[in-house]
Amino acid sequence: MTVEPIIIDTDPGVDDVLAIIFLLLSNEVHVKAITLTHGNTDLYNIKRNAVTLLHVMQKHRESVNSTISFQDLPVLAVGSELPLKSDSIYATYFHGSDGLGEIYKQGKYTAPPDWENQIIHQAAQEEALYDNDDPCQHKPFKTTGRDGADEILYQLKQAPPLTVSILAVGPLTNVALAYQRDPVTLSRVKRIVIMGGAVDSPGNVTSMAEFNFRADPDAADIVLSTSKGFQATPKGYRDRVSLVTEGKKAPIHVTILPLKAADNGDISVQDFEKYVKPLDTPLAVFCNSFLEHTFGVIAKFYNADTLPVYDAYAGFLLLDMIPDKGDGSTTPDFDNNWKCQYIDLHVETSEQNTLGMSYYDKRPETKKLLNGCPGSTPNNVQVITEGNGSRFRHLFMSRVFGVDINVDQQ
Numbered sequence: 001m002t003v004e005p006i007i008i009d010t011d012p013g014v015d016d017v018l019a020i021i022f023l024l025l026s027n028e029v030h031v032k033a034i035t036l037t038h039g040n041t042d043l044y045n046i047k048r049n050a051v052t053l054l055h056v057m058q059k060h061r062e063s064v065n066s067t068i069s070f071q072d073l074p075v076l077a078v079g080s081e082l083p084l085k086s087d088s089i090y091a092t093y094f095h096g097s098d099g100l101g102e103i104y105k106q107g108k109y110t111a112p113p114d115w116e117n118q119i120i121h122q123a124a125q126e127e128a129l130y131d132n133d134d135p136c137q138h139k140p141f142k143t144t145g146r147d148g149a150d151e152i153l154y155q156l157k158q159a160p161p162l163t164v165s166i167l168a169v170g171p172l173t174n175v176a177l178a179y180q181r182d183p184v185t186l187s188r189v190k191r192i193v194i195m196g197g198a199v200d201s202p203g204n205v206t207s208m209a210e211f212n213f214r215a216d217p218d219a220a221d222i223v224l225s226t227s228k229g230f231q232a233t234p235k236g237y238r239d240r241v242s243l244v245t246e247g248k249k250a251p252i253h254v255t256i257l258p259l260k261a262a263d264n265g266d267i268s269v270q271d272f273e274k275y276v277k278p279l280d281t282p283l284a285v286f287c288n289s290f291l292e293h294t295f296g297v298i299a300k301f302y303n304a305d306t307l308p309v310y311d312a313y314a315g316f317l318l319l320d321m322i323p324d325k326g327d328g329s330t331t332p333d334f335d336n337n338w339k340c341q342y343i344d345l346h347v348e349t350s351e352q353n354t355l356g357m358s359y360y361d362k363r364p365e366t367k368k369l370l371n372g373c374p375g376s377t378p379n380n381v382q383v384i385t386e387g388n389g390s391r392f393r394h395l396f397m398s399r400v401f402g403v404d405i406n407v408d409q410q
């Protein structure tokens with residue numbers, strides 16, 4: 001089995017935390033770096049949640065007698081505090097002011113007391129750990145002096161071209177900055193899988209816009225534009241390999257899981273209460289500490305009894321796409337379980353009422369006109385329109401909590 005190196009760009013956040021845990025427990029991928037962005041809350045709280053979560057993962061490993069070498073730990077890189085141009089918005093109405101349902105303030109969970117220091121890069125100390133690695137001694141992540149965008153570029157430079165994927169589950173500021181700083185190096189990415197956008201559906205933060213795109217519309221539009229000229233064909237793949245091998249910019253395979261398709265991955269509150277709430281494993285204790293708040297928000301504001309876990313579902317999509325080189329070849333797990341279409345998708349960046357809205361020209365003749373017109377290469381974003389939520393729920397609950405939910409009843 002080929003293990004895919006990945007970078008998670010994220011704003012933890014309830015479903016981000018679930019996504020990160022899920023992927024750290026997935027042997028199909030190796031999480032090389034976690035790059036943090038503003039988003040669900042401000043960067044201070046995002047950092048605290050990330051450090052706390054990675055300590056929980058260390059506790060989990062101890063509880064199952066598993067160790068990880070220092071080299072294999074993810075790098076935790078602090079990224080953008082603000083969107084590229086627009087004003088900040090946060091999703092604290094859903095995630096709580098701390099991003100995790102007020103767990104710290106209410107004493108439901110405690111962050112490591114020195115968490116802020118832990119994130120500061122300790123070059124000499126970490127250098128020593130490479131030579132004298134004692135898994136009981138080291139911290140649960142590596143630090144870096146690079147910011148989020150530079151860390152993305154660094155990871156892509158270290159690996160062979162078209163081997164590292166990015167899972168972007170927050171506002172896209174870091175990824176857009178990486179492209180602006182060095183489009184040639186970002187072209188080395190195998191694929192960018194994004195949770196974001198409301199395509200042919202209402203938004204969730206405004207009637208038109210999905211949160212991640214609305215929280216940095218300019219960044220979202222830049223990242224979608226990197227798909228310009230992308231072709232999921234054997235020739236398209238060969239051309240991309242040639243371009244990146246020659247050190248040139250190439251079209252990027254951009255896949256988005258928009259709201260309408262993401263909703264299908266929701267997990268029932270009933271399943272969490274039945275299977276997860278009684279558990280006392282480190283992962284369940286941590287997740288239970290914030291999920292109670294989320295369930296309250298879901299019931300009160302949305303009159304719903306299912307938990308949206310969009311970011312974790314996007315992680316699951318990434319797992320199903322690993323065997324796909326982006327050359328149009330089919331893979332059973334993807335073809336049997338996902339539906340998609342390639343669209344010239346853009347993001348509104350100037351009109352306040354529709355800021356962050358994803359849009360495309362629906363007139364059938366436009367595609368033909370664009371294709372015949374030099375210099376007007378359209379974006380070519382792979383938009384997921386449908387997925388198999390039952391498979392995800394089963395795999396997620398068994399991998400993260402070790403429980404077997406009855407998928408037949410989903």
Ligand SMILES: [Ca+2]
Nearest residue numbers: 011016169170
């Ligand atoms: Ca997120």
